[in-house]
Amino acid sequence: MTISTPRDSPRHAVLGIDAAWTAHHPSGVALAVQDGAGWRLAGLWPSYSDFTGGGGAADDLIAACLHHCGRAPDLVAVDMPLSLDPIVGRRVSDNAVSRAYGGRGAGTHSPSASRPGPIADDLRRGFADLGYGLCTEACPDGRLAEVYPHPALIELTGASRRLPYKVGRIGAYWRGLAPAQRRVALMRVWRDVLDHLQAALPGSDAALPLPPPDARLATLKATEDQLDAIICALAGIHILSGTAQAYGDARSAIWVPKFAGARLG
Numbered sequence: 001m002t003i004s005t006p007r008d009s010p011r012h013a014v015l016g017i018d019a020a021w022t023a024h025h026p027s028g029v030a031l032a033v034q035d036g037a038g039w040r041l042a043g044l045w046p047s048y049s050d051f052t053g054g055g056g057a058a059d060d061l062i063a064a065c066l067h068h069c070g071r072a073p074d075l076v077a078v079d080m081p082l083s084l085d086p087i088v089g090r091r092v093s094d095n096a097v098s099r100a101y102g103g104r105g106a107g108t109h110s111p112s113a114s115r116p117g118p119i120a121d122d123l124r125r126g127f128a129d130l131g132y133g134l135c136t137e138a139c140p141d142g143r144l145a146e147v148y149p150h151p152a153l154i155e156l157t158g159a160s161r162r163l164p165y166k167v168g169r170i171g172a173y174w175r176g177l178a179p180a181q182r183r184v185a186l187m188r189v190w191r192d193v194l195d196h197l198q199a200a201l202p203g204s205d206a207a208l209p210l211p212p213p214d215a216r217l218a219t220l221k222a223t224e225d226q227l228d229a230i231i232c233a234l235a236g237i238h239i240l241s242g243t244a245q246a247y248g249d250a251r252s253a254i255w256v257p258k259f260a261g262a263r264l265g
Contacts, residue, residue: 010035010042014240015065015073016233018149018225019080019123021116027056028225030233032201033069039237041203041230043068046222058126075135075143077236079228081111082124082134082146083252088113093248097148097256100247105162106150108254135239138250147235149228151256156196156234165189165227167220183213186220193227200259201234 010033018028026047033042048056052064065073081087081094090110098107111120124134127144135142150162157163164173170182177185190210197204208226211219238244238257246253 010069010071012240013042013065013069013071013073014233014236015061015076016147016229016231016236017061017076017078017080018228018232019078019116019119021080021111021119023119026222026225028222028227028229029061030207030226030229031065031068031073032233032237034237039201041201041207041233044207044226044229046226056123058123058130058132062130073143075145075236075240076127076132077145077147077232077239077255078123079147079149079232080116080123081120081252082144083120084124084134084136085251086113087111087117087120091248091252093146093252093254096247097151097254100256101151101154101162104151104154104160106148106154108148134252135246135255136250136253137246137248140246145236145239145255146253147232147239148254148256149231149235152231152235153193153196155257155259156200156231157192163189163193165193165224167217167224180213183220187213190223190227197227197230197234201230201237204230 012034014032016030020027029045029051030041031043032039045051052060054060062072083091089112094108101107132143133139135145153163170186174182174185187210194205194208211223235244235255235257239255244255244257246255248254
């Protein structure tokens with residue numbers, strides 16, 4: 001757990017969640033706040049339990065945010081399919097993002113009734129009960145938004161294709177390298193990602209010291225989850241500031257931040 005020293009009461013707060021699609025995997029959580037000095041990363045946690053001290057229900061998450069920064073989040077940005085309709089397959093939003101970013105290797109995964117299925121439905125309903133309606137093209141002022149780190153990173157870094165930063169795919173990224181060299185290559189990508197995040201959201205670098213290349217796989221995966229959580233929080237800030245684009249329709253939307261010329265409110 002990492003929490004920065006409070007400066008003053010925050011004006012705004014955004015919660016970023018890299019939500020696992022299955023119940024037995026952890027979900028990274030990032031808390032960003034805006035105070036007199038601007039936006040910064042206030043805290044970062046590798047799992048719901050580390051953040052809340054308990055579970056990952058919507059009321060637990062809001063209560064933890066109140067505890068850590070003194071206010072409820074203005075917006076919750078989640079990397080997981082969310083919809084006002086039951087999710088049984090690809091949505092308009094999935095296809096819209098894939099049309100825009102598929103040629104750059106950042107198309108969406110196909111959701112189903114089982115993955116994330118009830119996990120996504122329960123999360124959306126739980127937040128709706130607390131006044132956090134889903135943010136869609138028809139309701140851009142909703143307080144719960146679906147985001148997707150791959151296109152967000154493309155926009156943040158100006159990369160021509162999705163960045164090779166996923167632990168589970170290093171064998172595919174660097175087929176010609178020995179396993180130890182692949183991890184070193186991954187660390188270089190992570191360092192570049194974190195440098196961009198630090199420039200956009202101060203506090204990111206201090207909150208996430210990168211592990212050594214020979215760290216345990218579980219440690220590497222937790223680092224990846226927390227990187228994604230920071231990206232989610234940054235995307236949420238851009239949604240609040242009106243500098244993100246919705247891909248979808250009135251039932252679901254995936255929000256992608258647009259960094260060029262953006263001024264964060």
